[in-house]
Amino acid sequence: MTDQSTATEPSGPGGPPPARARFSPRKRQQISRAVQYVVLVVAAIAVVLFVDWASLAQNFAKPEVARETLPELFTIALKNTLIYSIGGFVFAFLIGLVLALMRLSSVRPYRWLSLAYIEVFRGLPALLIFLMILFLPLALPGFEVPGGLYGQGILGLTIVGSAYMAETLRAGLQAVPKGQMEAARSLGMSYSRAMITIIIPQAVRIVIPPTTNQFVSLLKDSSLVLFLGVSGEYVELTKFGNDLASTYANATPILVVGVTYLLVTIPLGYLAARLEKRQGKGR
Amino acid sequence: MTPVNHAVEIRDLHKHFGRLEVLKGIDFTVEPGQVVCVIGPSGSGKSTLLRCVNLLEQPTAGKVFVEGVELTHVDVDIDAARRRVGMVFQQFNLFPHMTVLENVTIAQRRVLKRGKTESERIARDNLDRVGLSEKADSYPAQLSGGQQQRVAIARALAMSPSLMLFDEPTSALDPELVGDVLTVMRKLAEEGMTMLVVTHEMAFARDVADRVVFMDGGVIVEDGPPDQVIGAPQHERTKSFLRRVLDPTHTDV
Ligand SMILES: Nc1ncnc2c1ncn2[C@@H]1O[C@H](COP(=O)(O)OP(=O)(O)OP(=O)(O)O)[C@@H](O)[C@H]1O
Ligand SMILES: [Mg+2]
Numbered sequence: 187m188t189d190q191s192t193a194t195e196p197s198g199p200g201g202p203p204p205a206r207a208r209f210s211p212r213k214r215q216q217i218s219r220a221v222q223y224v225v226l227v228v229a230a231i232a233v234v235l236f237v238d239w240a241s242l243a244q245n246f247a248k249p250e251v252a253r254e255t256l257p258e259l260f261t262i263a264l265k266n267t268l269i270y271s272i273g274g275f276v277f278a279f280l281i282g283l284v285l286a287l288m289r290l291s292s293v294r295p296y297r298w299l300s301l302a303y304i305e306v307f308r309g310l311p312a313l314l315i316f317l318m319i320l321f322l323p324l325a326l327p328g329f330e331v332p333g334g335l336y337g338q339g340i341l342g343l344t345i346v347g348s349a350y351m352a353e354t355l356r357a358g359l360q361a362v363p364k365g366q367m368e369a370a371r372s373l374g375m376s377y378s379r380a381m382i383t384i385i386i387p388q389a390v391r392i393v394i395p396p397t398t399n400q401f402v403s404l405l406k407d408s409s410l411v412l413f414l415g416v417s418g419e420y421v422e423l424t425k426f427g428n429d430l431a432s433t434y435a436n437a438t439p440i441l442v443v444g445v446t447y448l449l450v451t452i453p454l455g456y457l458a459a460r461l462e463k464r465q466g467k468g469r
Numbered sequence: 470m471t472p473v474n475h476a477v478e479i480r481d482l483h484k485h486f487g488r489l490e491v492l493k494g495i496d497f498t499v500e501p502g503q504v505v506c507v508i509g510p511s512g513s514g515k516s517t518l519l520r521c522v523n524l525l526e527q528p529t530a531g532k533v534f535v536e537g538v539e540l541t542h543v544d545v546d547i548d549a550a551r552r553r554v555g556m557v558f559q560q561f562n563l564f565p566h567m568t569v570l571e572n573v574t575i576a577q578r579r580v581l582k583r584g585k586t587e588s589e590r591i592a593r594d595n596l597d598r599v600g601l602s603e604k605a606d607s608y609p610a611q612l613s614g615g616q617q618q619r620v621a622i623a624r625a626l627a628m629s630p631s632l633m634l635f636d637e638p639t640s641a642l643d644p645e646l647v648g649d650v651l652t653v654m655r656k657l658a659e660e661g662m663t664m665l666v667v668t669h670e671m672a673f674a675r676d677v678a679d680r681v682v683f684m685d686g687g688v689i690v691e692d693g694p695p696d697q698v699i700g701a702p703q704h705e706r707t708k709s710f711l712r713r714v715l716d717p718t719h720t721d722v
Pocket of ligand 1: 486489491509510511512513514515516517518
């Protein structure tokens, strides 16, 4: 590479001027930026010219169809999405906590069991887990998931979420300084007492930001409930949008449902980021 | 059974960390009401010895008795035994998610099963003892290091221990805060508390201790009254350690 400073340096006296780059770094940066803007403008013009806006609006943003989604969009679909994902989150959290404690246990088989569960269910696609639940009655005749369709949906999301939650909580538990357990034990608390009153509350605080993100991802995965064959009062947002879109042969409900997801996920994302920042400062 | 008149009795204590032998046979007693200061170079095993007294470290061999109860016995109720032994750490180790008052009441409530009003009264009495009654509703992060350490002392005292262990309680403090903590400890000693203190504060050891124990390389090198161990040490290792501590600018490496 040629010397960066050649552009500003006056050529030395006497000898031939040092080899100069054709453009100075500043010049090169300007050109690169200009090219980027040109590409952007060309792309925008192409989109405007080649997209059939009228037909797109007809298909994705038809006010009459959008109106048809109300009020069920909120009273049924969003409500069910929240039931599935909050339910799944709560159980995933509890099972994740048990798995995390097993992972840190002094009993080796517990550590193995927990590790096996985490590795298996973290490695499987969420859809596959829902399909397994769908076929569960075939594998175990007479067995029924308690809570009907809600129960099945929540079970699926619990399995999907718990493996990740276990890893997050384990990291949280390990992030609590060792001195906390020692102080608690030196006050006469048993191991489990110290875990419950001293360690777990601090670990939970530490993992709030990452678990908020995990809730967002469970909320999105709740769309997979679709594959359990839910209908009527059990539909969640995606199934709801899909059904209406077929009914009206129009994609507007899909767009409406998408916006509804974002109404929940974007604020939660910001909340997680803020909590993370606050924690970074507070500790 | 050992006679009950020793507050602490340690017999031929050994501790290994893997292949590293940190304590190489410690024999040692503390009588009720005594203040014993443990001094010695870094890595000599002082903290390990202290932590063996309430079994935060499991000894590899040897016996530890507190008030005649053998803590190293396989069937001992270690949680019950620890209630009689308070411990104060170099890093305070207050519970950051609880207020000062909750820090001082939580073990009373959960371990001793004292009621809310009783535990709060005892907590406030002990916060008063360390001069921090007005900080009851603060969180640890809002206090200075010296205040945090005094809360930690109050937290241990609230369990009504018969023995207090201190592991370099002032080493993490800014110099101007050391005095407050030492004053509290001195008061505690005057009230007759049995104390085992690992410290680098030679003035404190000389003034307050009934006995000073000098450790080096995992053994007790010298054990006696402060005038003797600090004032007129017999062993070369003690002498050179004291020279380094008392006159740090003249180290003979
Ligand atoms: N948990 C542990 N695992 C392995 N080695 C340890 C452990 N705790 C202490 N040690 C080692 O044991 C030796 C004695 O440590 P100890 O903390 O008892 O020394 P100390 O006298 O308290 O020193 P200091 O004045 O620095 O606190 C050191 O070499 C230390 O590295
Ligand atoms: Mg130490």
